[in-house]
Every structure is written in structure tokens, then in C-alpha cells.
Amino acid sequence: MLRIPCPFCGPRDHSEFTYGGADVAYPPLDADREAWFEAVFLRDNPRGPHREVWHHSSGCRAFLIVERDTVTHAIGSVRLAHGPAADALAGERE
């Protein structure tokens, strides 16, 4: 059972979360087809650290960017996917 430290809820079981795949930078809605094809269909399959999206779907509903090692399953950094909110939270904690 992975335990993911949610910035709002603290460490929680992965069964509370929904896995969202790799953290992908999606292109603008009017970008060309190649850019969208790459974002939607092409994925790396790294051995080692992997930046990925987890949705705390049975918790605070926050989308998180989690760094997870695909070999050891060790969880590295966890932050809110919503950039401004992540910055605000970091400011509050300082």
C-alpha cells in the first residue's frame, strides 16, 4: 500500500486516490495535431523517478503531482497540481 502525503490531508493510503498517469504538459486547445498527438498518445516508461498525477478522489479532491520511483515505489515530492494554490500553500507554511 503506497502512502501518499497529501498537502491538505497528510499521509493517506493510495486506495483513497485515483492514478492519473504521467504528468503531461498539454498543448493549447488550438495547437497543431502533432503536438496533441504527442501529448495524448506518447508516453515514456521510465525506470526510476516518475512525475505523475494522483487525484485524491476519496479525500480532498485535490490533484497532486507526485514523484514516485517506479522501481522502489518510494514517494518523493508531492505538491498540488494547481500552481497558484501550491504557491499559496507554500507561502502559508513559511
Added chain:
Amino acid sequence: MTGFRLRSGGVVDRTRPVSFRWDGTAFTGLAGDTLASALLANGERIVGRSFKYHRPRGVVSAGVEEAGAVVGVGRGARHEPNAKATLVELHEGLTASGQNGWPSVRADIAQFNDLFGRFFAAGFYYKTFIGLGRGTAQWMFFERFIRRAAGLGTASREADPDAYEYVHDFCDVLVVGAGPAGLAAAEACASAGLDTMLVEQDFALGGALTGAAEGVGMTPAADWIAERGGPRDNLRVLTRTTAFGLYDSNVVGCYERVTDHLADPDPALPGGRIRIVRPRRVILATGAFERPVAFGNNDRPGVMLAGAMKTYADRFAVAPGDRVVLATNNDSGYATARTLARAGVETTLLDSRELIGTTEIAEEARAAGIEVMAGYVPVEARGARGVTGLQVGRIAGHGHARPETTLPCDAVGVSGGWSPAFNLVSHRGVRPVWDPDLACFLSGPLDGVGVTGSAAGVWGTADAVAHGEAVAAAAVEALTGRRRRRKEPATGGWRNPIAPLWEVTVKGKKLKSFVDLQNDVATSDVRLAAREGFRSVEHMKRYTTLGMATDQGKFGGVVGLALLAGALDQTIPETGITTFRPPYTPVPIGAFAGRARGQHWQAVRRTPMHDAQAEGGAVFTDAGLWKRAWHHPETPAESLADGYLREARAVREAVGMVDVTTLGKIMVQGPDAAEFLNRVYVNGFAKLPVMKARYGVMLRDDGIVMDDGVTWRLGEHEFLTSTTTANAGAVMAWFEELLQTRWPELRVHVASVTDQWAGIALAGPKARETLEGLLAEGDVSDDALPFMGIVETQVKAGGGTVPAMIARISFSGELAYEVWTRSDWGDALWRALAHEVRMQGGAPYGMEALGALRIEKGHVTAAELDGRVTLEDAGLGRMASTRKAFIGNVLRQRPHLQRGDRPQLAHFRPAEEGERFSIGAIVCAPDGVRGHGEGWITGVTAAPALGGWLGIGFVRGGPKAWEGREVVIADPIRGRETRARVESPHQYDPDGSRMRA
């Protein structure tokens, strides 16, 4: 002479005899016994039969590695097969029996298999039955006989009568195993103020120390254990609790046996508990398994592990016989010899180490009255049904033994060294490391997990205690920063080095020597596997089945891989060890289910109008977790087929009402709400006027249709979006994902309000009159409430008035409204509107009629929008805006998704009246009923207005491509083919005049 109870000693209660039945015979044991110790005390030797040859089996261990005494326990629905007698706690009335023997394990007629043993070597079945010429047909004929003869216990066919539950535990440190190292570690952690849990699979604490004469330092064993295992505020001690798995983030799965050991358990108690422990640190003090040595007939009842003999004598006051020969290659055999000698057992100790004879340890043993034979090894056990003697010999050149004399004896104890039980660390994928000095694998390192005691290769009791304290100090420092480091004692700790000994062979003589006692894997099978090319230890395991029995290789696994290494002429670390996986020991399947069985398997969702509909006689069906009315029989005798057609005709001709509460509803609020919806939906929402509704379709990133629904604009910055029932959760998560990960700049908040609103769709030519009867105020005339308009008003319900929102939306194709109110008033709204509907000669309708109406109207649902369908396929291509960018717009324009010959939405009508076809049937060209055909059917109904049988689905190129041509609708499962016409899906009221009336 066989086993017997010693006159004194042990931690059994001699004042509390316990009666139990074994294979139909009554026996008496003592409180504190296991089934194994009680059977040994009663002189029972044959307690099982082996898997393949049906050779007699006795008790070989005193723990989870037991490979001989595998028995059936309990009766009826509570019968547990393949229980290890060494773990079964004796209780009054316990019933147990031997397995795999007929008529009984003592007199098993299938033992003749043993005579043909050479035919049953590894791979026998594959070679004999599989392959060209011999054929699988032969195997299929013989299989049932073979399966009956070869097998372990039989599971009960009755439902498990026990309840199980889950417990979630949190602590600073979890210590697994309450032997000397575990108790010392738990004590040290608790003393440092840490919240500590200690779990022990046994019903007694102390591990190997239980009942031991040695004690710890000057403290007697029992006192030392009691001092540390006593309860206190920050130390929770759980016995009968096995840590069965170590998972990611160091979460530990434990199984606590709650009532197995009770003669008359409180029915309110669960049979067991899965405890999911989330500690900050883990300390594993899981002990070590003593290894056997392979020699001739080493599976005879009476041959057991030397350490097990010590346990039976120390803890249970049971001696294995009057005369015992021990065979060892390490110092641990001496402690066993001293224990037996002290108990008055005539003890001979063979030590394979030639030079041991002059050492201190041998001198001490001789002084205790033990005959020490240095340089001797066991060659072959004598006696067919149990040991009567042991032929011994000396290792000569080329590693073979030269047989010498036969020593008469009742039992043989063997120690081939010890293998640390690092199974839990292995669960995490950590590879163990071979230690050549200790002749064993040691655990590799793992973050947050400390391994201590004999599990870490620390053999002596005093060293184990010191090691446990040191590992605890490291945990304390990691968690509190307080530095109280202690020096860890070195691993090992024996006075004389171990001399590895895996098998004793005699030149020119075939000995029957076993490595896996349950699966009858002999040393010759391991060598055969190596000769036939199974060089990987994992392949050898699967080919020979070594380690695949219920002990999972705990008994003979390491011996087997050492023999494989020898056969391949390579080192043990080169050969490696098979990976251990959870569970460490078997856990009842029912325990994993916990309370989630029967009606508690999943939640049931009922709408606020459920009871009102049920009172009216509605029959319900499942839609995900929801219960939805399927149909509303007019009389109890009315069939579904008659009922739904009557309900649908009521809608077409008068008025009907249906509960639509289950639709997903999402409130979208904020200054950028319109912009957000504009990006999500293919059609425009920015210019939707306030208090107007609009049907919308959304795509996935890849351009495939995701969901559809109606969105109401309630204010400049406020929209109420509805989704299909099935996609409510997915669409909500999708909105959140877009707002949080892609468009953080949008000032939009979304909230699920599915449970907050209750709604009814009211449809039919008389819908307006019906609604007017319900209104307490306001106006729903065509001027006041035009098509797709919304009004906020009050309706008469529950003896007063309640606020309602009414939108003029049609799914059925008729003049229709949706009436929504707060969930609390849903029941009153249903009852009030049902009264009005009946006054107008209408009827409530259910899912089946809803489906009939929408199929006739040609509206799509989740059955059509199945994740493969584009806007164009669904006939919705014209909805896509060309003036804005939206999700999926780029990739939906991929050439393959724009081809005109893709399957497109269509209606299907049987060519001959009275013919029918079913959902899921394949649409084929008349000359081509094969492959995937030309399309498929997603819905069928008797058409309420159009008459006859009507299907909806997809066909290549859509209706236009099939003008003037028939299709064949093939249903190969039912063996049916129906000729049909392809028609436009928009043939009921194509200009929409009825819904705009």
C-alpha cells in the same frame, strides 16, 4: 517407543486436560498444547500422507514450516483443510483428521504409488500425457483419477460461517515476532516513549525462549518474557497475529485469529481480523528456520528438525522417544542434545565436523551424558512406518559417505543449519545476500525496516537481546532524533563454524532422500531438473514443485537450491533463491472480504422518490449503485413486456412521469464559468441566455465522445450541468482535473450536487395541463416557458407548497418538462405529481419505457457513446463549433475519424413483420455473415408509436449507404439471423413539432 509426555517441565497446564478427536479416536492433551505436541505426547507418529507417493508423514517441525503434519481441522462449514498441526492450538472438542490417505493415514492403500516411484519423477505428467501421439485426450481421461489420488485436503463446499473484520492500526514502531530479539526491541522502543506494537503469530510470547531452561543472563526465561510482554500504555501486544505481508510504504498486513482456539466462541466475535498496520518504522524479529539434511528415508515419521525436538521438550514437555540420534553440522544441535539428555532421553549426537571431537562444546556434551560422534553423518533411516534405527557413516573421498553401523533409535533430530526468515523483506523485492561464513542468506537492506535476532543471523540468545536493543535504538533515533546508539553484536555467535551439509550420498547406492516432504520432491528430482536444462532456481521450483506446497519452501527450499547449485557446478549466490511473496502463511479468503459480503458487498443508492414508487408497486433494476424503477406494473400480474409498452404509449398519447434524480449534476460557478464550459463542450455556451438550457456534448482529448447532457444557465456566473447517470463521477473528476492541472487561471468552482436535487421528467401531449395542476404560482404556457426555457416557481406538494425549478427539456420527443426540487421534498413532489398524472389519464414510467421512447426518437445514451464513437458517428457532427477551440477538437479531425465509411447511427427494422433481434447482435451484409460485420445493435424495443420491432445501432456508412439494400442481423450465440432494413434514426417527429408544441 514413540513420543511421550515428560513428568515435569513445559509451559503446559497439567491441571487442565483437554479432550480432542484425531481421525475418529478420542485423545487427551493439555491446555497449552498444539495439536502436534498433543499427538506426539500420545505416541501418534503417522499424521499425514505425502502428496504423490502417499508415504507416511510425521511431525517434522514445531512451527509454520511444518511439511509433515498437514491436517484437516474442524467439521462441516468450519472444516479447514491443510492446517499445520504445529500451529493448531488445542481446545476442548477439537476435531482433526489426517489428509490424503484412504481409508486413513495410518493404513493408506495408495501407498503402492511408492513402489512405482521411479515412474513419478519430476515432469512425469508432462512427459507421459502431453505431446504428439500421446495426446491430451489421454490426459483428459486420466486426469480425474490422478487428481483424486494426488491432492491435499478438500475445502468445505459450504459458505464460510465466520464473520471477519478489518482493523486499521497506526503506531511508531511495529515489531514482528516476540522472541528474545523482538521482545527486547519492543521493550526498548516502548521505554523510549514510542507508540509500539508487537505482533506474535504464536499464542505464547517468547519464541525459542518459551519454556527454555537457559533464561537470559541470570533471569529465568518465563520471568524475562513476562517483564517485557506485559501490557502498558504505549505497548500493544497481539498474540495469534501473523504479519503476512510487508507492502509499499512499510504498511504491514496482519491476520489476527480471534476464535479459532476457542471451544465455544462468543458468536458476536469475528473469526479473525485483518489488521492493516501503518507504522513509521518496522522491526522484524521473525526468527530463522532450521534446515533439514537430505539422507536416505529422511521423511520417515520420527525424523524431525533438532530444534523442534528442543521446543517440544522445553515448551510442551514432550520427548520424541527414549533413544534419540541427533545429526548436526553446527553448534545449535548441542543445545537440543543437552535438553534431551536433561529430560532423561538417551541421546547420541552425530556432528559432521571431524575436528569437533576435541573442542570444548563436545567435552561439555559428553559431561552431560551425551555420546558425541565427530565426523559422522546420517545415511539412511530404518523402519517402514516410523524410525527404528539410523545407519550412520563417515564422509569419505568425493563427498560420498561410507556407511558404518546402524544405531537403534526411536527418533532422529536433524540440524543442517539455520535460514533467517526474511520473507517479509523479500515481499518488497529486496534480494537477499549469501553469507558464506554463516552458510545462509541474509536480508538485504530496506529503508525504515530493521531486522534483528536470528532473522538477521544472530544466533545466541544474549546476542539476540543486545541486537534487538541496538536495532530499537536506531529506530528511536530515526523517529525522535535522540541518539542512544548501541553497538550491534556481530552476526553468527557460534563457537565453532558451521560446515555446510545439504545431502548425504553413498557411492553406488540409491537413497530416497527428500527435500520437499509435502510434494514428495527428492534430491534426484532436483538433479533431474538440472540435467533437463532447468537451470534457473525459479524454473527448477516449477518443474519439480519444490517449494510449491503449503509451506512454500520454508522447510526445504534452501536445501533444494543448494543441491541445484551443486548439480550445475556453480555457487549458491549464483544460483539465487526464489522470491517470497505474500502471504507469509495462509490467510482465510473470507478475511480479505471482511464485511463486504452479501448485501454489504457494495452500497445501494436510492433516490428520495424510491419509497413512493415502491409503494406504487414499482419493480426496480440496478443502474450502477442506483436502484431505478424498471417498470410500474398496473396490476401485479402485468408483465414487463406489456407494462413498458403501456407506459410508453401513455407518454406518446397522454402523459407520463419518470424519476430522473440519478442524473449527474454539477454546479459550475465563477466569473469564468461560461468560458470553462465553452472549452469543455463542442458547442457554444458563452452566449446562452440566463434561465435557458442547452444540450451539450463533450469529447475526450483524443476526440472521442465522452458524455452528453443538458446545462442550465441560472445566472451570469452560474450553470447547472447534468451528466449521464453512469458518467456522473467521471465528468466531475474531469472538470476538477481541467481546472486544477490545465487551466489554473480560470476562476471557476465546481461542486457535485447530484444528491442535493431530486427530479422528475414529465412528458406527453398533456404534460402542460398536468404541470399546471401542480403549480402553486407562475406560468408554464408556451410564451412563459418556451422550449429549453427555465422557470423558478412554487408547486403544490406535501400539503403545502415547495420551491421548484422547471425546465422545458425533452428526451422522449414529446412536449416535456423536468421538475427539480430539493432532495428532501422529492418524495412529496413524486406523490403530488403522480396524482396529477393519474387525473390526466397518464402513468408513471420506468427505465424500460424510457429506453423505448428514446430509441424511437433516436436519442443516444451510454449504450451508444461507448468510448469508440465520434460526434459524426453519433449523428451529432453539426453540433461542433467552428468558431472556438474545445477539448478534443484537434484530434477528432484525424483523417481516420472523419472517414465517411465509419459505422454511424441508424435505426433497424425487421424485413418481415413479427421478426425480432437482440441487443449486441452483429449487423452484416446479406452475403457476409462473418468477422466483425458492418455494424452492431445497441438497443431494441417494441416501438410504441411507430409500431413493430425497432433497433438502434451503428452500421458502416450510416443509413444512406444502405438505401435499397437489406442487412442481416446475426446473433450467432442464439443461432439467429434476421433480415432487416436500415433507416434514418430520426423518423419519429423529425421536425420536432411535438416537443415544441
